[in-house]
Every structure is written in C-alpha cells, then in structure tokens.
Amino acid sequence: MTSTTPTPTAEENWLRLDRQICFSLHAASRAFNGVYRVILKDLGLTYPQYLVMLVLWEQDNLPVKKLGEHLRLDSGTLSPLLKRLEAAGLVRRERSARDERSVEVRLTEEGAALRERALQVPRRILAATGFEFDEIRELRERLDQLTGALDSAALEETPGCS
CATH class of the missing domain: 1.20.5 (Single alpha-helices involved in coiled-coils or other helix-helix interfaces)
Structure with a gap:
C-alpha cells in the first residue's frame, strides 16, 4: 500500500512562495496590468474602465447590477468607475423608466466610437505575451x-x- 501523505520535507516546501499558484496568478495579473496601463493610455482608459467598455461594446444599455455581474464587481466598486467614464463622456447613466430603483448604463456616441480604436488592444496584448x-x-x-x-x-x- 502506497502512502499519499507527503514527507515532512516535501510538505514544508508547499509553503514556498514560488510554489503558490495564487502568487503566480497575482504576479501575472500585476504584469498584465502594467502592459495594459501603457496600451490603454492611448485610449484614455484604465484597465477596469476598459473592462466596463468591453461589456458595453458587447451589450449596450445594461442595468448597473447586470454590468456588475458580468465583471464580478459590486456596485461600490463599479459606481466610481462609471462616474469617471461618464465624466469622460463615454457613457451615460440614467434611471430606468421601467424600474426607478435601477440605473441603466449606455454608451455615448463617443464611447461607441472608441471601440474602433480599441481593436488594436488585444493584438498588442497578444504580442506582449509572446x-x-x-x-x-x-x-x-x-x-x-x-x-x-x-x-x-x-x-x-x-x-x-x-
């Protein structure tokens, strides 16, 4: 019968930073953010703002709640992003005519037009990854x-x- 319990030495190695998948994902995420920061500067967007725009370019006129579900963000995180995008003239927030409790987000003409310029972003990211x-x-x-x-x-x- 073979034991699946690791030896104490091997188990101790589990706690090495370079063995942690969470750290590898964290480091990759930070590296991606750095590359996106440079690429998105030309569009005047931050990475989180870019994610909001991606969702709206796919499906415009979404309730804030639905937008948050797509992005896995709560309204407390999403609201400041939307305020900045609205101040930049890229989106408009309006109370829903169907449900006064709901706020809908839609692209402005300028926000919709930005999509054309954003088409180069995925190609540049792909090139950066190698x-x-x-x-x-x-x-x-x-x-x-x-x-x-x-x-x-x-x-x-x-x-x-x-």
Whole structure:
C-alpha cells in the first residue's frame, strides 16, 4: 500500500512562495496590468474602465447590477468607475423608466466610437505575451475552469450553502 501523505520535507516546501499558484496568478495579473496601463493610455482608459467598455461594446444599455455581474464587481466598486467614464463622456447613466430603483448604463456616441480604436488592444496584448493565439485561448479556457472550480469550492465552504 502506497502512502499519499507527503514527507515532512516535501510538505514544508508547499509553503514556498514560488510554489503558490495564487502568487503566480497575482504576479501575472500585476504584469498584465502594467502592459495594459501603457496600451490603454492611448485610449484614455484604465484597465477596469476598459473592462466596463468591453461589456458595453458587447451589450449596450445594461442595468448597473447586470454590468456588475458580468465583471464580478459590486456596485461600490463599479459606481466610481462609471462616474469617471461618464465624466469622460463615454457613457451615460440614467434611471430606468421601467424600474426607478435601477440605473441603466449606455454608451455615448463617443464611447461607441472608441471601440474602433480599441481593436488594436488585444493584438498588442497578444504580442506582449509572446504566446500564439491558440495558446492564449487554451490558457483562458483553463483559467475559466479554475475560476469555476474555485467558485464552487467557495460555495461549499459558505455556511448554509450546499
């Protein structure tokens, strides 16, 4: 019978920083943010603002709540982003005519036109990674799987959820 329990020495190595997937993801995220900062400067957007615009370029006129769901952001984080985008003339926020409690976000003409200039962003990011398109697609799919697994694990750990 083979033991699956690691030896104490191997187990201690689990706590090395360079063995932590969370740190690798964190470091990659910070590196991406640095590259995006440079590329998005030409568009006058921050990375979080770019994400908001991506969603709105796909589906304009969304309630703030739905936009937050797409981006995995709460309204407290999303509201300041939307205020800055509105001040820049890229989006407009309006109370819903159907539900006064809901605020809808829509692109302005300037915000919609910015999409054309943004088309170069993914190509520049791809070039910065040094990866081929298929490698990026596979990595994204694996990260999506990882996110799903972690979301499920978090739900299992939440009291009252099963």
